[in-house]
Amino acid sequence: MKVDILAIGVHPDDVELSASGTILKHIAMGKTVGLLDLTRGELGTRGTPEIRDKEAQASAKKMGALFRKNLEMADGFFAHSKENILKIIEVVRWCQPEIILANSVEDRHPDHGRAAKLAAEACYLSGLVKIPTSGPGGKPQDRWRPKNVFHYIQDRNLTPDFVIDISPYMEEKIELILTFRSQFYLPEGKEYDKELATPISGEDFMEFMRAKGRSFGRSIGAEYAEGFIKSRVFGVDNLFDLI
Numbered sequence: 001m002k003v004d005i006l007a008i009g010v011h012p013d014d015v016e017l018s019a020s021g022t023i024l025k026h027i028a029m030g031k032t033v034g035l036l037d038l039t040r041g042e043l044g045t046r047g048t049p050e051i052r053d054k055e056a057q058a059s060a061k062k063m064g065a066l067f068r069k070n071l072e073m074a075d076g077f078f079a080h081s082k083e084n085i086l087k088i089i090e091v092v093r094w095c096q097p098e099i100i101l102a103n104s105v106e107d108r109h110p111d112h113g114r115a116a117k118l119a120a121e122a123c124y125l126s127g128l129v130k131i132p133t134s135g136p137g138g139k140p141q142d143r144w145r146p147k148n149v150f151h152y153i154q155d156r157n158l159t160p161d162f163v164i165d166i167s168p169y170m171e172e173k174i175e176l177i178l179t180f181r182s183q184f185y186l187p188e189g190k191e192y193d194k195e196l197a198t199p200i201s202g203e204d205f206m207e208f209m210r211a212k213g214r215s216f217g218r219s220i221g222a223e224y225a226e227g228f229i230k231s232r233v234f235g236v237d238n239l240f241d242l243i
Helices: 014-028 049-063 082-095 110-124 167-178 203-216
Strands: 005-009 033-039 067-073 099-102 148-152 162-165 224-228
Touching: 005 082, 005 110, 014 033, 014 049, 014 099, 014 148, 014 162, 014 167, 014 224, 033 049, 033 082, 033 110, 033 148, 049 067, 049 167, 067 082, 082 110, 099 110, 110 148, 162 203, 167 203, 203 224
Parallel strands: 005 033, 005 099, 033 067, 099 148
Antiparallel strands: 148 224, 162 224
């Protein structure tokens, strides 16, 4: 199950909120994408793990992802451990992505930065031949290291290293986010409960998402964009590749 891009999020809906426009754009370009959630988001104020499982799979289907896996680490309390790093390595070696998209390097939610570090280390260690892992059926896996890891920007307004124009995909991105009915403002949905309000469940949150997209897009003259932080220095053939 080789894919071009593996998008990792510590919580279901992390990828949709911060990188789904970029994913939709690359799927339209003919690239293949897989999704990996590290936890079921069981500590979330709203919804349940079972509801979020269904929402996550529905979003993946709408998006056109080839698969969506969940490693069921402990939401809020997952350890930076050999066990959890190996879980990620097994998925990376199984689907052999060229590019990894991962959580923000720093954010309001402490899980995001910790997951970013966990994913980045797993991607590096996945390329070491002396770390044995097994895939489906217990078959030994070959080492694999993605060509790059890019961290999407989440709640905090970090300065991106680059942005990607997602203008044609912004409304489709909003639709994917709203697939997570238990988490966002859909008053007609039976899951909505005003007593369990969160920073992302307010009526104005989707306007905030559009404003964030406009802010990233402004720097490149696009209507909407998503921002990313690189994990290593880029190499280009000439200055005109940067135009």
